Amino acid sequence: MTEETAIASFRRVSPAILASARMAMANDIPDTSKSEISLLLKKAAPIFGIHGATYHVLDILLGLSRADDWKGTGRPIVAISNATLAEKTGRSVRTVSRCLRGIVEAGFAAYRDSPTGRRFVDRDKGGMIVSGFGLDFTPARVRLEEIRESVENYQRELKASKDARRAVTRLPRAIIDACEGFPEKADIWRRAAQAIIDGVAGQAEQASGLESLYAEVLEYSNQRFQELEMSCAGDIGITPNINTIPKTLSDSNERTRSIERDIISPDDGSAVETAYENKPETAAGHVQYRLRQTEKTAGNIQGAVLAAVPIGLLQVGCRAAQDCVRVEFDAWSDVVGAAEVMRRMIGLSEAAWLDGVGRVGRYAASAILATVLEKSLRDPNLIAKPGGYFRAMVDRAVDGSLHLSKSLYGLAERKMNRWSKR
Template identity: 45%
Template structure:
């Protein structure tokens, strides 16, 4: 197999040459398809990969074989530009530009045949590639650590920018409120008002604007503190000038009623705590009954795992977070998290969606239909199965949607899937 075949019709660029050098590296980085896929999808916005280019990347990653990502093989995918154009509903020229963008971003490398045709011949016994030409993911495999760092820095930058936006809104309102109350020196108030307007209209990054407003806010506080009694409360009347008739009239009857209500409520609590009809026992009985009874056909499951008809979803009530944790060991290792609580499982759904290629709209639709906990559990099972046997589930996103439909119909045996994964 040729190591760095680039067709003569391609115009080489510095980015393309850099990707070809990465594809020729001898010290192959040991990683997995899932690890690289997650790193690529997280770092894609920072690399400028979006829109159709991201769609093409997602398809190409899905077409690679998991075993081809081993150190003694090459993650090669052979698909024509015409077929890719059909998949993404774009023109062939658009697909060509997207592939070039991925190559220059250091994600892919060209491995062209003499005719430009892409194909792969595999060994019938071992499944290894005997001869193949197409698109090589070796550059992404070599850069997996760098891609993770880029993704982390991008996430940190987004978080800092969001916090800065909140600070800008908070500080600008606080400064304006203090100015509206009035300061002792009118010229000083005008000066701060002009500074605030200049800071808000100045063309700069949100982080810089937040720093400017923070400095202005501290200066205004200092000015008000040094202004003394003639400061911010100058135009407010003194305490003795405010004439307010105190309202001390109380209704003794209301107090008696209140005591009676409190006493009655205490009696109810005492009765429930000592009797057989305590709310906790009733709730436990309902949960046990729901876990043994099938979900009625046609009942829609809401956001909290309770159907709109008021019945508990037995598929979720029969599942514990401990079972989910035992059944999804591979997924937790890939994401670097532990599903020790439902909150953590739901919080990791965004990363899991990136891992399996599920769109945000698909996830939101599932949450609106079956609730966040149920949707997150189904998503975790889907990702775990895809990680264990990538060939068994060609489209994890479609598999997830089908499971949600089965859950709505009451035909999804979620607890059995979890038990099977945990035992295997």
């Protein structure tokens, strides 16, 4: 079949139309399926300028094609008149004609015109096309790999653009929060962030510069955190070794009143404590018992808070928090390890953080902290004072009225709903 017989003489032929006609006469055609090529062409439509009414016409033509024609030596030819397409799309015949021309010039299909201009398809008993005239989608089969590569590149660029846009929105906010935690660096970080936003035109370049600056912020905060840990390392877990039981009765009688005043706390003058001083082993046991009861109470609260909170739920519900601190919550140790950075991000004082840890346990406090940071990142106007919000959640945990799992399920559900709308 020659190009002159494939394209009617009344058409205005362009180089793109001729290129489609040449591809339609190819013999080496890769196999594909109707569902695969339909999905691929729809994804590629915006790349090749197919939208609106043209996209609607393309969708109808792909739906009318037969699945068997996309395999082997088949030719996926669709025979439908412009008038019928106009009825199906609610457009004029002239608009449909322009849409078909756009599909052909995009290289998705080719004109296969009959001498009379009619469109029809004759098939044998096996369903194979004997002769057909209409829109031939063989060019789409020939360009299968090219179109697939174009779609993959387009999606990568689109994702990179979205990531850059989100980074430009998220990172300045995180840097400003860090400035509140480290006033000595606030002016330097603010000026650097403003210089990146004002001096760089493209969002990708802005995102790259802000990510580098934010990495410096995190490195500085981690360094300060390590220095704090080292400075407090000698104050943790030290128990004085005081033998309060006298060896002999004579040793007990030799004890002076000054020693008694050193043993008895000056702030506690109750008769009960005085009686305990007379039996020092009983007093020590009572103090240890009270400490164990406090730990047990915090452990019970922590167990109740985290009973229905698996690490996977925290990972799905607090995605923005993980992106902000650059830590994946794959294990509870990751959440606890990121607590210091998260604390600074919401402006929570160290005293309030230690108080929360003492009341509900380190793991429960870290999970609450991640939830508060996630909520404040998603909607900064929703929580005016994240630090106070954290303390309120700790109070509710102690009272037994905190349902952390419901909050995390809500955050995860809202995240999934946003993904499904995209």
